[in-house]
Amino acid sequence: MALFASVDEVSARLAETGYLASGEVATAVFLADRLGKPLLIEGPAGVGKTELAKAVSAASAAELIRLQCYEGIDEARALYEWNHAKQLLRITAGRGESWEQARADVFGEEFLLPRPLLSAIRSEHQTVLLIDETDKADLEVEGLLLEVLSDFQVTVPELGTISARHVPFVVLTSNGTRELSEALRRRCLFLHLDFPDEELERRILRSRVPALEESLAAAVVEMINALRGMGLRKPPSVSETVDWARTLLELGARTLDESVVADSMGVLLKHRTDIEIAHEKLQLPG
Amino acid sequence: MSTGTRLVEFVRALREHGITAGPSETIDAGRVLEVLGLADRERMRAGLAAALLRRGGQRAVFDQVFDLYFPLGIGAPDAHAETLGQYREQLAEALASGAASELTEAARTGVELFGAVDSDGGFSAHQTLEAIQPQTLVAQVAEAVASGGFAERLARDTARRRVAEFRERVRTEARRRIAESRGRERIHRHAVTPSAESAELLALNAERLAALRRTIGPLGRKLATRLAARRTHARRGEIDLRRTLRRSLSTGGVPMRPAYRKPRPNRPEIVLLCDMSGSVANFATFTLLLVQAMRDQFSRVRIFAFVDKTWEVTELFEATDPDPARIAERVRSRVAPVASLAHSDYGRALGTFLDWYGDAISAKTSVLVLGDARTNYGSPNVADYGAIVATARAVHWLNPEAESRWDTGDSAAGAYHALAPMHECSTIAALTELVGRILPV
Structure with a gap:
């Protein structure tokens, strides 16, 4: 079942939730929905990868199920787990019953703890499954994802195979700290999300910080783009642009000048060396 | 030509440029065209990229090939300007406005007016820009x-950014015009710039070097996580079920004392020995930066550089200097005060390394030697290299030269190769693959 009817509808409905998508992003979302394939989003930190999944969920009124990956995550935390403690209690409570009875009972729905992947598959409603920071997980987890993402089914040996009632809209994000396996990539549509172009970023600023004057917004965006071109360790992200614009409003600045920029640089840049470089290149005092 | 045929040819051209799209991707791409239609070119581009690409760095190559196979408009534009002066006025206006459509239009006119090389349909971006x-x-x-x-x-x-953008558009337009007149199959082979990672390290210009430098940081991080993942797997003190059950036999099957898995032992030491002479220096710098970006994965990284004698330069890398170009300069000035006169002397370099820093190598140390093994007809000093190999836990030699060139001229690659493995490592992609594989956990 398709969530969206056209690329334009994707743009419009995402915009209603406050997420301004470029044509590229809207096309990719539309295709992922239409072709029923997971969408793999890569890009630098802070360009709105996770936000996109949230916006799709809000725009299509589907429940968002999030699997946050981290180093050492395993099947028991991603897919499902048997509630061992409860099983032990059940076995102790039923002393004296036969092996057949105990076995049939202990591996039932009641003792199953569904984790995000299984929840998304079993859900009664349309869901958006966000697998965040996939690159942080170990290689074994990717193998697990392969089965889930290609057939949208999960096999629990004791219960049998569970197939999805609704194919979830799957978004995988990656910061590229580790190369994802070729097999996983091939099952996904790929979207490289980069910093927005100047025009889009101005529009984002206008929608997020409506009180900001047009000319100041233009100057802010120009400044941010210059900073991104300086080869910093951590170039300012879109959310930092928005934070900075809000800071400028709070400071009552009407135009950018040396002292305002120097004072508020900490909002944009988070490393001492980055701030030094910016000071040098922008010829700021002190 | 039908859309299907065009698509298959397009995918084949992509493959020749290292974008490995299989049949399943081609089918996806076909479905993309079916769903999106052919009306909106930029949407087509985005859709095909989503179906055919697998990683970010491939986009530049994809765009170039896409422009050849799905060109914008056909034929020559109507030129509005008469003279160069008028044209430059129009261009300045387009640049000032910064609108994408105006820049494209300016590029098309520019190539039409100033780019034609000969009468049979040749166009040159270089000539246009000149x-x-x-x-x-x-x-x-x-x-x-x-x-x-x-x-x-x-x-x-x-x-400046907009001018650079304009230059790129001129190149695209020139490629398109040539393709139109000479057939795109021939053009894509010569005119598409390869992606940064597959460029040869020994033959790079400044622009490409800068592009490569930007990829080093993320690359190092990537490799570091890979190593960390290899090491810390099973490190969280998980319950070892088998041993727990075994223990529980003594308490009547009740697991009183759970057994945990033990974390793996400590981190290894790395010693880097780098040839910093002329041509190899680029390669050495990249490898240094790469290893340095992963330094938190090792208990100790010590860096030695040589041209004719070996010096320790570890502390140069400890200062957080964000500019790789400067660091290479500083290493070189430390090692070879008169850089222009110095030739690499492997024999002496290995000798001085053992004499002065011999204690840097122990059974816990892995040694990476970076260099082309060209001795300038001096002694290769195989004995001292043998001593290093005998002491260290592992020794690997990374050689930026192609294997076919080893042992030609003054290269002593074979002599060193006989003692410890030597790896050909001529591109960043090969370097990454190699470093990820041979570095100890």
């Missing part, structure tokens, strides 16, 4: 862009 000299418009554009106040300092940057 005639237009867009870089001389920077000041004029900056003035037009400047909105007054502080932002003026950025105006020149903005203008």
Whole structure:
């Protein structure tokens, strides 16, 4: 079942939730929905990868199920787990019953703890499954994802195979700290999300910080783009642009000048060396 | 030509440029075209990229090939300008506005007016840009862009960025025009710039070097996580079920004392020994930066550099210097005060290394030697290399030269190769693959 009817509808409905998508992003979302394939989003930190999944969920009124990956995550935390403690209690409570009875009972729905992947598959409603920071997980987890993402089914040996009632809209994000396996990539549509172009970023600023004057917004965006071109360790992200614009409003600045920029640089840049470089290149005092 | 045939040819051209799209991707791409239609070119581009690409760095190559196979408009544009002067006026306006459509239009006109090489349909981006000299418009554009106040300092940057964008569009347009007149199958083979990672390390120009430098940081991080993942797997003190059950036999099957898995032992030490002479220095710098970016994965990284004698340069890398170019310069000035006169002397370098820093190598140390093993007809000093190999836990030699060139001329690659493995490592992609594989956990 398709969530969206056209690329334009994707743009419009995402915009209603406050997420301004470029044509590229809207096309990719539309295709992922239409072709029923997971969408793999890569890009630098802070360009709105996770936000996109949230916006799709809000725009299509589907429940968002999030699997946050981290180093050492395993099947028991991603897919499902048997509630061992409860099983032990059940076995102790039923002393004296036969092996057949105990076995049939202990591996039932009641003792199953569904984790995000299984929840998304079993859900009664349309869901958006966000697998965040996939690159942080170990290689074994990717193998697990392969089965889930290609057939949208999960096999629990004791219960049998569970197939999805609704194919979830799957978004995988990656910061590229580790190369994802070729097999996983091939099952996904790929979207490289980069910093927005100047025009889009101005529009984002206008929608997020409506009180900001047009000319100041233009100057802010120009400044941010210059900073991104300086080869910093951590170039300012879109959310930092928005934070900075809000800071400028709070400071009552009407135009950018040396002292305002120097004072508020900490909002944009988070490393001492980055701030030094910016000071040098922008010829700021002190 | 039907859309299907065009698509298959397009995918085949991509494959020749290292974008490995299989049949399943081609089918996806076909479905993409079916769903999206052919009306909107930019949507098609985005859709095909989503179906055919697998990683970010491939996009530049994809765009170039896409422009060849799905060109914007056909034929020559109507030229509005008569003279170079008029044209430059129009271009300056387009640059000042910064709108994508105007820049494209300007590029098309520019190639039409100034790019034709000969009568049978050759076009040259180089010739076009030489005639237009867009870089001389920077000041004029900056003035037009400047909105007054502080932002003026950025105006020149903005203008420069737009000029660079214009140059790219001229190159695209020239490629398209050539393809139109000479057949795109021939053109894509020669005219598409390869992606940064597959470029040869020994033959790079400044622009590509800068592009490569930007990829080093993320690359190092990537490899570091890979190593960390290899090491810390099973490190969280998980319950070892088998041993727990075994223990529980003594308490009547009740697991009283759970057994945990033990974390793995400590981190290894790395010693890098780098040839910093002329041609190899680029390669050595990249490898150094790469290893340095992963330094938190090792208990100790010590870096030694040599041209004719070996010096320790570890502390140069400990300062957080964000500029790789400067660091290479500083290493070189430390090692070879008179850089232009020095030739690499492997024999002496290995000798001085053992004499002065022999204690750096122990059974816990892995040694990476970076260099082309060209001795300038001096002694290769195989005995001292043998001593290093005997002491260290592992020794690997990374050679930026192609294997076919080893042992030609003054290369002593074979002599060293006999003692410890030597790896050909001529591109960043090969380097990454190799470093990820041979570095100890």
